Structures are given as structure tokens and as C-alpha cells.
């Protein structure tokens with residue numbers, strides 16, 4: 001991930017180059033929360049089927065493990081959400097939009113996007129966890 | 140109000156009344172999920188009415204808003220109002236509503252597998268009829284029947300569902316939700332009917348040419364009446380036969396019906412088609428296809444394929460009228 005792929009002939013200034021490289025990281029970061037959600041989803045379905053279909057693990061164990069995993073997933077997503085909220089800086093600037101196209105505005109936009117993705121991922125994790133509590137067995 | 144205007148106003152009213160009356164009548168009847176006769180169907184009916192009322196409120200609110208903003212307050216709205224509308228109406232409200240429905244839905248989801256009070260009924264979907272076995276508590280062998288389900292009122296019965304060839308779906312709307320029947324896999328349904336009566340079940344998963352003719356009647360009976368009925372269902376077929384019925388029994392043997400049908404206590408032990416030991420005690424013929432008059436029996440035996448396309452029973456249209464009548468008398472008498 002660097003800016004060499006940019007075919008523009010204009011030599012970038014050092015600062016700009018630096019800002020772009022930093023943004024590459026936040027581009028990655030916006031995928032973290034949905035990835036946690038996806039892993040949580042796969043673990044939930046996988047472990048429950050190992051217990052209910054293959055009867056390899058007692059369901060009570062699966063329930064305890066998955067409840068802990070759900071809390072862990074939510075904690076990680078909350079942390080990612082908090083970080084992206086700070087990157088967005090909406091609470092400081094009160095600015096919801098990023099129309100300028102400057103490195104700073106790009107930076108905030110990616111924070112904004114990452115924050116919204118954390119919210120959706122948290123909802124996803126909560127919805128996927130609900131059967132653990134409400135069904136509570138292999139019925 | 141001028142006459143013409145009054146008439147114009149009355150017309151849509153009359154029209155909507157004309158349209159809703161039959162719709163409301165459709166809510167009643169033997170096969171309506173909206174006229175629940177059991178605990179399980181009642182839960183689903185409540186869910187339906189709550190969701191319907193919610194949908195009506197949302198529909199009116201959305202259209203009201205649209206009307207308001209396009210006809211009444213047409214000027215541009217402030218950004219704050221727009222933002223609150225989008226965040227409140229587009230994110231928060233759907234999240235709350237969907238979460239609440241999800242919690243409710245998940246909390247009633249396990250109910251269809253509740254443990255029963257003892258009686259188990261095994262139902263296998265066939266092409267296009269229902270093989271039925273009653274397993275009362277502690278039984279070592281089942282009471283075999285077909286094309287009809289009887290349930291004791293006020294008791295929870297477990298149904299074990301299976302299928303012989305293709306996917307069917309077992310559904311008695313007045314008593315509970317539907318459950319698919321898969322070849323090679325058992326599914327479960329648990330029902331607690333409360334009101335004695337006769338309800339209709341229907342295969343609810345397309346299963347071939349005669350899918351629409353794959354139905355049955357479900358009789359909910361007082362528990363004592365049910366016990367008596369079940370005791371009477373067990374055991375061999377009755378042997379006291381009228382003259383016509385005795386001739387009919389001969390024709391049954393001669394035509395080889397026993398290759399596919401069992402009549403307990405006789406030499407007929409076929410298992411391709413429904414058990415006919417007590418066919419005369421059922422309230423429909425051919426999985427809900429016909430009634431049980433003498434004519435219906437004759438029609439079934441002589442015009443099977445016309446009544447039920449691709450049915451796995453040949454039509455015996457070579458039988459004379461008298462022979463068909465004797466055969467019908469015999470079967471109808473098997474109570």
C-alpha cells in the first residue's frame with residue numbers, strides 16, 4: 001500500500017505523500033468492525049452446529065463461550081467505533097460533511113464511514129447473539 | 140351535498156364494503172389462521188394482527204407525510220428537520236421496531252418443539268396423501284390410519300413429520316404454524332388445540348401434479364371421545380358384512396387392490412397406498428378430494444386419475460356399475 005501506483009507525473013510533496021500513506025491505514029481500518037461481526041457470525045453458526053447437529057460440544061458450553069465472545073466482539077467494536085468517532089472529529093467541529101477534498105477532509109470522511117460501519121456491526125452482533133439468550137437450546 | 144356528489148361519495152364506500160365483506164368472511168372457516176382453535180395458532184394470529192396494525196400505521200404515516208410535504212407544506216424544509224426525519228424515521232425507528240419483532244419472534248420460535256403430554260403422531264407425506272401413525276404414550280406399536288388427523292383437545296400432541304419422495308409441508312392453519320416434511324429427515328411440530336371441531340389441513344409446499352388435492356381433515360375431540368376413538372381404530376377390520384359388502388370384498392380381492400392397500404385382519408397387506416382398515420370412518424376420500432357418499436366412493440374407484448392427476452392408483456373403469464357399488468358398500472362399511 002503506497003502511492004507509487006499513482007501514475008500522475010507531478011512529484012508529490014513529502015507532506016502530501018505522508019498524509020496519503022496514513023489514509024491507506026484508515027482505509028483498512030474501516031473494514032475492522034465488519035470483520036469482527038463476520039468472524040462472530042461464523043463462530044456462532046459453526047459452534048452451534050457442532051453442538052446441535054454433530055453433538056460434539058454440550059450446548060451449555062457453547063452458550064457460555066459464545067456469550068463471552070459476543071461481549072468481546074461488542075467491546076472491540078465499541079473501541080473501534082470510539083476511535084473512528086475521534087477521527088471524524090464531529091463532536092469537536094460539529095461538521096457532519098466533508099466537502100473540501102483536502103487530506104484532512106478525507107481523513108475525517110474515513111472516520112465517519114468507519115463509525116457508521118461500527119454501529120451497523122454492533123447491531124449485527126447483537127441480532128446474531130439474541131437467539132443465544134432467547135432460544136437457549138437446540139430446539 | 141349535491142346529489143351527484145353524494146352518489147360519487149357513496150360509490151367507493153359501497154365498493155369497499157363489497158370488497159371487505161367477503162374478505163372478512165374469509166377470516167372464518169375451517170382453514171383460517173385468523174380463526175385460531177388452539178394455543179399455537181392463537182400466538183401466530185396475535186403476531187399477525189400486531190404486525191398488520193403496525194404496517195397500517197406506518198403506511199398511513201408515510202403517505203400522510205408524503206402528502207403533507209408535497210401538498211400542504213410545499214416550501215423547502217430546514218436541514219435540521221430533514222436530518223431528524225432521516226435519522227429518526229430511517230434509522231432509529233426501524234431499528235427499534237425490527238429489534239422488538241425479532242425478540243418476540245425468537246421468543247416464540249422454540250414453541251413448535253414443546254414437549255407433548257404423551258401422544259405422538261407420525262405423519263409421512265406421500266404422493267399425494269398422508270400416512271398417519273398414532274403412538275399413544277407407552278405404545279409398542281402404532282395405530283395406523285391415513286388422510287386424517289385426530290387430536291385430543293386441551294392436550295399437547297407431538298407430531299413427527301417425514302416424507303417419502305419430495306418435500307411437502309404440513310399445515311393446519313387453525314391449529315398452528317406450518318412445518319415442512321423432508322425425505323430422509325424428521326421434523327417436529329407440537330400442537331395444543333383447545334376447541335373441539337373439524338379443521339382443514341393442506342399441503343403447503345408444491346409437490347407435483349396433485350399438490351392442490353393433498354389435504355385432510357383434522358378433528359379435535361374431547362379427550363375421552365378421542366381415547367374411545369383411538370381404541371376403536373386399533374385392531375382388525377370389522378367382519379360383519381352385508382351381502383353387498385361381502386360381494387365387494389370379493390371384488391377387492393379379485394382386482395388386486397390388496398397389493399397396495401392394507402385391510403387389517405384380511406390377507407391384504409399392501410403398503411403403497413393408504414391403510415383402508417377404517418376408511419369408512421373417515422370424513423373425506425382421497426386426501427380431502429371427495430366426500431364420503433356412495434357416489435364419491437364409486438367415482439374414486441372408477442375415475443381416480445380424472446379426480447387426481449398422476450395419482451398412483453389405477454382407475455378401475457372396467458368395473459360394472461353394480462360391481463363398483465358393491466365395492467363402495469364394502470369400503471364404506473369399514474368403520
Ligand SMILES: [Cu+2]
Nearest residue numbers: 307342346353
Ligand atoms: Cu404435498
